[in-house]
Amino acid sequence: MVIKTEPFVVNIGPAHPSTHGVFRMRTTLDGEVIVDMEPVFGYLHRGIEKLAEERTYTGCIPLTDRLDYLASMSNNLAYCLAVEKLAGIPVPERAEYIRVIMAELQRIASHLIAVGSFLNDCGAFMTPILYMIREREKILDLFEMVCGQRLTYNYMRVGGVSQDIPDEFLPALDKFLKEMPGWIDEYDRLLKENEILLARSKGVGILPRELAVNTSASGPVFRASGVKWDIRRADPYSIYDRFEFDIPTGSVGDCYDRYRVRIEEMQQSLRILKQAMEQLPKGEVRSDVPHLIRPPVGEAYGHIEAPKGELGFYLVSDNSIAPYRFHVRAPTLINLTALRDMMVGWKVADLIIIFGSIDICMGEVDR
Amino acid sequence: MTMAALPPDWPGGFWLHWGVFVVVIFVFVMATIMGFIWFERRAMAIMQARLGPNRAGPFGVLQPVADGIKVMLKEDIVPAKGDKVVHWLAPVVAFVPALMIFAVVPFQGGAILADLNIGILYIVAISSVTTVGVFMAGWASNNKYSLLGAMRQVASVVSYEIPVVLSIVGVVLLAGSLSMQQIVMAQDIPFILLQPLGFLLFFIGALAEINRAPFDLMEADSEIVAGFHTEYSGMKFALFYLVEYGEALAISAIVTTLFLGGWRGPLLLPWLWFLIKVILVFFVIVWIRTTVPRIRIDQLMALAWKFLFPLALINLIITAVEILVWPAGSLWVLVPINIAVMIVLVLLWSRFFKLGWGKVEV
Numbered sequence: 071m072v073i074k075t076e077p078f079v080v081n082i083g084p085a086h087p088s089t090h091g092v093f094r095m096r097t098t099l100d101g102e103v104i105v106d107m108e109p110v111f112g113y114l115h116r117g118i119e120k121l122a123e124e125r126t127y128t129g130c131i132p133l134t135d136r137l138d139y140l141a142s143m144s145n146n147l148a149y150c151l152a153v154e155k156l157a158g159i160p161v162p163e164r165a166e167y168i169r170v171i172m173a174e175l176q177r178i179a180s181h182l183i184a185v186g187s188f189l190n191d192c193g194a195f196m197t198p199i200l201y202m203i204r205e206r207e208k209i210l211d212l213f214e215m216v217c218g219q220r221l222t223y224n225y226m227r228v229g230g231v232s233q234d235i236p237d238e239f240l241p242a243l244d245k246f247l248k249e250m251p252g253w254i255d256e257y258d259r260l261l262k263e264n265e266i267l268l269a270r271s272k273g274v275g276i277l278p279r280e281l282a283v284n285t286s287a288s289g290p291v292f293r294a295s296g297v298k299w300d301i302r303r304a305d306p307y308s309i310y311d312r313f314e315f316d317i318p319t320g321s322v323g324d325c326y327d328r329y330r331v332r333i334e335e336m337q338q339s340l341r342i343l344k345q346a347m348e349q350l351p352k353g354e355v356r357s358d359v360p361h362l363i364r365p366p367v368g369e370a371y372g373h374i375e376a377p378k379g380e381l382g383f384y385l386v387s388d389n390s391i392a393p394y395r396f397h398v399r400a401p402t403l404i405n406l407t408a409l410r411d412m413m414v415g416w417k418v419a420d421l422i423i424i425f426g427s428i429d430i431c432m433g434e435v436d437r
Numbered sequence: 438m439t440m441a442a443l444p445p446d447w448p449g450g451f452w453l454h455w456g457v458f459v460v461v462i463f464v465f466v467m468a469t470i471m472g473f474i475w476f477e478r479r480a481m482a483i484m485q486a487r488l489g490p491n492r493a494g495p496f497g498v499l500q501p502v503a504d505g506i507k508v509m510l511k512e513d514i515v516p517a518k519g520d521k522v523v524h525w526l527a528p529v530v531a532f533v534p535a536l537m538i539f540a541v542v543p544f545q546g547g548a549i550l551a552d553l554n555i556g557i558l559y560i561v562a563i564s565s566v567t568t569v570g571v572f573m574a575g576w577a578s579n580n581k582y583s584l585l586g587a588m589r590q591v592a593s594v595v596s597y598e599i600p601v602v603l604s605i606v607g608v609v610l611l612a613g614s615l616s617m618q619q620i621v622m623a624q625d626i627p628f629i630l631l632q633p634l635g636f637l638l639f640f641i642g643a644l645a646e647i648n649r650a651p652f653d654l655m656e657a658d659s660e661i662v663a664g665f666h667t668e669y670s671g672m673k674f675a676l677f678y679l680v681e682y683g684e685a686l687a688i689s690a691i692v693t694t695l696f697l698g699g700w701r702g703p704l705l706l707p708w709l710w711f712l713i714k715v716i717l718v719f720f721v722i723v724w725i726r727t728t729v730p731r732i733r734i735d736q737l738m739a740l741a742w743k744f745l746f747p748l749a750l751i752n753l754i755i756t757a758v759e760i761l762v763w764p765a766g767s768l769w770v771l772v773p774i775n776i777a778v779m780i781v782l783v784l785l786w787s788r789f790f791k792l793g794w795g796k797v798e799v
Contacts, residue, residue: 080581087662102585102734193660193731195650200485266651266730418585419733422660 091432102417114436122396127363135222138434143176144376146226152372152383157365162354165230174339179209180377181332184429191426230356271325275412275424289379295323301375325427402430458550470682471501513671523577528676531570535683545700545707556617578668586664590655600745601642607635607756621699629696634779647684650726689718
């Protein structure tokens with residue numbers, strides 16, 4: 071006897087525990103196997119790009135905080151770089167170093183959440199993410215010292231940063247840099263050789279090198295596919311050409327590689343932080359910038375290696391106080407375009423971890 | 438050791454015994470489940486570097502009570518297109534067997550509701566009925582997540598029943614009886630030492646049967662929301678919650694009885710030994726839950742059929758041969774042999790067996 075079966079459609083999301091916000095996957099399942107998957111975006115659309123066109127150049131900075139709210143400092147940095155390029159504003163030496171310190175701390179904080187929630191998606195009941203949140207809290211404490219905020223920092227300004235770092239910041243940062251390698255070792259002890267994690271993530275959700283290039287993926291997802299591409303090296307912005315660090319890459323491009331790349335990037339960030347802290351010069355933290363910036367007519371694209379990939383801001387100026395066009399190249403939106411190719415043929419449980427391994431932030435995807 | 442079992446009609450007539458023990462078991466199960474809920478949440482909190490419930494009562498011990506009151510006051514929601522009768526019946530069908538298991542669990546010598554001469558067989562039979570309740574819940578909810586969760590539950594229980602039963606047979610061979618009392622009496626050496634492989638297989642299989650991590654696929658909250666009880670609320674949800682912990686308690690009690698020597702132990706009161714061992718086993722279950730990620734459904738099946746099942750068969754054969762060639766000698770000789778056999782077999786099998794990939798061409 072042949073039992074007639076037919077695929078059925080499950081809407082995973084927009085309200086689902088593992089969609090990291092409000093993302094919807096219209097999934098066609100044959101039993102547990104994914105036959106087809108269609109992502110549906112836009113549930114968190116707030117019109118940030120349009121809102122920004124009504125605001126002054128400085129007034130846009132808080133809006134960028136709300137893009138990838140797990141990495142606000144990086145967003146600030148990318149936007150300020152774009153405006154500085156557009157208006158030709160210099161940045162004092164000390165401010166550049168502070169910016170690098172903040173961006174790298176932010177990268178560690180963001181990767182902690184990425185790895186933690188990836189493991190949560192694997193079904194490790196809350197333990198890894200709580201361990202990683204414990205460390206992230208310490209980074210947030212550092213940020214709070216600097217700007218009084220713990221999530222949306224609004225710290226960087228066009229031509230520098232809003233205020234100098236307080237006296238207690240550097241000792242606290244030093245303490246953090248001494249402690250963090252031990253914690254990363256702890257994660258490795260718990261996770262690196264975990265048989266179930268290996269079985270769940272090795273070979274799952276492979277993003278082949280060619281496909282990764284063709285979809286213009288970036289960030290850890292791209293590097294896990296074996297491409298040595300990091301904007302800090304490929305197109306050095308700020309003062310990244312002064313630091314020594316490696317670009318960790320994966321070999322296969324599966325979920326495990328993405329997880330490993332993130333852990334190794336944290337170690338590299340610690341190296342950069344150490345160098346930046348030692349070289350930190352004295353001086354001004356903000357150049358003389360008029361309150362209302364009127365850049366000359368033209369366009370500029372400022373991009374950085376944000377924790378989740380290449381974050382770019384494309385600005386067009388018509389010599390008024392507000393950008394004529396404000397476009398965000400959100401890394402996670404573009405990384406998500408290869409989602410279907412990674413998922414088809416795998417099971418529901420894999421769908422969740424493949425999605426989790428991309429490390430998305432809906433605030434940035436839908437803007 | 439004095440092991441004088443109380444007469445079966447203790448403390449008097451049959452009905453008195455029956456009445457007393459029904460009340461005792463019900464109170465014991467409910468109180469222990471409450472305690473376990475609190476214990477699991479606190480223990481997990483400590484392992485996860487957080488505090489856990491600490492508001493209701495000292496150290497939060499009254500948290501399960503507060504949860505119970507909350508859950509009873511909640512609205513009971515039935516999906517509009519669900520099967521209402523089955524939806525109502527499912528928690529009951531799932532809950533009753535979890536309670537019935539304790540009818541044959543000896544709390545101490547003679548302290549047992551019914552010392553059935555087929556005790557362990559009765560447990561095996563009764564415990565699978567819960568699955569029917571779970572599947573009814575998944576079907577009646579008219580929800581795709583629920584159905585997926587229920588299907589996973591049926592698949593895993595059908596597969597894991599076999600290695601679990603086969604590893605129990607080893608114990609039965611050693612004890613020479615199916616009665617839970619007799620099995621405890623036979624354990625001058627705890628069977629965990631004589632049957633280390635059987636214990637391992639039974640424990641893994643039991644974790645899968647009661648759907649605790651890393652085999653908690655049927656309610657995998659990160660994948661299928663809450664599995665079969667996605668559409669349940671109020672007291673009906675609470676019953677499923679009780680089933681989950683009741684089963685964990687039952688498995689702890691069965692492991693204690695079959696492998697850890699039941700109520701037997703030096704110095705302390707017998708029932709206290711029983712309770713300590715049960716809590717210890719439950720702690721291991723909680724510990725595993727906080728430590729490892731979840732495995733996938735095809736890996737779950739592969740583990741049952743390619744790893745547990747052959748090893749359980751081999752274990753059964755080895756035990757039978759040992760009993761045949763060593764009928765009267767000291768069993769202590771077998772302890773190192775069996776531990777060595779376990780280590781060799783597990784290492785050998787894990788070389789051949791890998792939790793594989795699961796990609797399907799579509």
